[in-house]
Amino acid sequence: MKYISTRGRIEPIEFDQAVMMGLARDGGLLLPETLPSVPAQKLEAWQNLQYQGLALEVLDLFSGNMPRNDLEELIERAYSSFHHPQVTPVRKVDDLYIMELFHGPTLAFKDVALQLLGNLFEYELNKSNGFMNIIGATSGDTGSAAIYGVRGRKRINIFILHPHGRTSPIQALQMTTVTDANVFNLAVHGTFDDAQAIVKELFNDLEFKDQYQLGAINSINWARVLAQVVYYVFAFLKLRRQGFESVDFSVPTGNFGDIFAGYVAKQLLPEGCINRLILATNSNDILTRFVNNGDYSIAGDVTPTYSPSMDIQIASNFERYLYYLHGQDGSKVKADMETFAATGRMDLSLFKEQAACDFAAHAVSEQETLATIQQYDKDHAYLLDPHTAVGVRAAQELKGDRPVVCLATAHPAKFGEAVQKATAHAVELPPALAGLVDKESRCEIMDADLALIREYVEKNALEG
Numbered sequence: 001m002k003y004i005s006t007r008g009r010i011e012p013i014e015f016d017q018a019v020m021m022g023l024a025r026d027g028g029l030l031l032p033e034t035l036p037s038v039p040a041q042k043l044e045a046w047q048n049l050q051y052q053g054l055a056l057e058v059l060d061l062f063s064g065n066m067p068r069n070d071l072e073e074l075i076e077r078a079y080s081s082f083h084h085p086q087v088t089p090v091r092k093v094d095d096l097y098i099m100e101l102f103h104g105p106t107l108a109f110k111d112v113a114l115q116l117l118g119n120l121f122e123y124e125l126n127k128s129n130g131f132m133n134i135i136g137a138t139s140g141d142t143g144s145a146a147i148y149g150v151r152g153r154k155r156i157n158i159f160i161l162h163p164h165g166r167t168s169p170i171q172a173l174q175m176t177t178v179t180d181a182n183v184f185n186l187a188v189h190g191t192f193d194d195a196q197a198i199v200k201e202l203f204n205d206l207e208f209k210d211q212y213q214l215g216a217i218n219s220i221n222w223a224r225v226l227a228q229v230v231y232y233v234f235a236f237l238k239l240r241r242q243g244f245e246s247v248d249f250s251v252p253t254g255n256f257g258d259i260f261a262g263y264v265a266k267q268l269l270p271e272g273c274i275n276r277l278i279l280a281t282n283s284n285d286i287l288t289r290f291v292n293n294g295d296y297s298i299a300g301d302v303t304p305t306y307s308p309s310m311d312i313q314i315a316s317n318f319e320r321y322l323y324y325l326h327g328q329d330g331s332k333v334k335a336d337m338e339t340f341a342a343t344g345r346m347d348l349s350l351f352k353e354q355a356a357c358d359f360a361a362h363a364v365s366e367q368e369t370l371a372t373i374q375q376y377d378k379d380h381a382y383l384l385d386p387h388t389a390v391g392v393r394a395a396q397e398l399k400g401d402r403p404v405v406c407l408a409t410a411h412p413a414k415f416g417e418a419v420q421k422a423t424a425h426a427v428e429l430p431p432a433l434a435g436l437v438d439k440e441s442r443c444e445i446m447d448a449d450l451a452l453i454r455e456y457v458e459k460n461a462l463e464g
């Protein structure tokens with residue numbers, strides 16, 4: 001299994017290189033040369049595996065030259081940090097299935113991928129006797145999950161940019177209270193997109209990228225997408241044991257990362273196992289407009305919402321899906337992405353039918369988000385975080401005759417303010433969050449200025 005770029009301008013590379021590379025050298029994103037598929041008999045053999053065992057089987061299909069024993073050990077280590085024996089338990093609430101992806105150390109679904117990625121990075125760096133400077137932008141959850149994934153590791157420094165004042169207070173504290181010497185938090189004046197643009201610029205400077213061995217943790221990293229494919233298969237198998245042959249998923253989406261993992265899982269499994277992927281956005285709805293109208297265009301500024309981790313206009317993983325829309329023709333992807341960079345718009349109306357085949361989309365308002373949290377609290381004594389509520393609301397709207405698995409992407413206490421507003425009662429803090437306010441914290445507040453941030457990184461980076 002080799003990896004290629006969505007823009008078609010690199011020679012195929014191995015899995016370990018793909019993990020370490022993040023963004024491809026031609027500015028595209030990495031994908032497997034061909035997507036593997038699991039025949040029905042093989043799926044049968046996976047039927048009763050625990051999460052870790054299933055992760056090994058799924059990852060092994062994509063991990064090329066990596067020894068299976070090593071992979072197994074990394075997976076064991078990654079998921080031993082989770083507070084639930086099933087890692088991502090699925091429970092039925094009302095007529096929906098909620099898959100809880102928030103039992104990792106930072107209580108958001110990003111731990112599922114980043115606990116693994118931290119271990120993968122360390123493994124590769126030990127092998128090559130190398131070093132790495134991770135640079136990433138976060139709208140909140142990626143940052144803390146990435147920091148927890150690599151804190152205290154010797155061969156890695158990590159620089160995380162977050163939009164100052166636009167994450168939830170707890171999200172900011174989860175990042176800034178990690179004071180390990182290899183962790184650098186930068187609070188940037190501006191939006192997530194501003195921070196993300198700076199990170200992209202740094203990665204596009206190939207000389208800088210090489211000198212400092214830049215590593216990516218944002219959801220453009222292939223290993224992150226891959227780690228997320230696992231729980232779609234896990235949930236499907238769980239429902240199949242209950243007699244369902246075909247399921248839908250509802251996914252609250254920002255960067256198109258999590259739902260793209262669902263798309264890969266859908267291709268991986270035999271036809272029909274995953275019926276529909278419901279793409280749920282908040283009022284930052286570029287992806288919903290794309291699915292419903294074929295219009296992929298930036299409309300105004302990012303609007304702050306109760307679900308800040310989805311306050312995104314430019315979905316960085318969308319390019320991966322675009323590659324399949326274009327029949328795996330990298331030059332067409334390149335042309336479209338260049339048009340988008342220049343004009344803020346891509347006319348994809350040609351692909352409306354295909355998109356409607358792959359996804360159903362719904363944008364959820366702020367009011368609906370709170371009402372959904374309130375309804376679940378009142379009727380089912382189950383607390384949804386606002387991101388999860390967006391997915392649940394979209395599922396209620398678009399539900400067909402198949403069971404829907406809603407991805408619960410964060411613990412409600414991470415977004416306690418919004419939850420309290422909806423339910424009129426306080427959310428109890430789990431132990432991982434309760435002590436944060438009293439902890440020492442460290443953070444640099446800076447303008448969203450490429451030159452300034454570049455200089456800061458140069459001053460604090462690991463060097464060969």
Ligand SMILES: *Cc1c(COP(=O)(O)O)cnc(C)c1O
Nearest residue numbers: 141254255256257258309387409
């Ligand atoms: C990151 C995040 C999302 C969106 O995930 P994408 O991969 O960007 O689509 C949704 N909910 C929460 C809680 C998140 O942290």
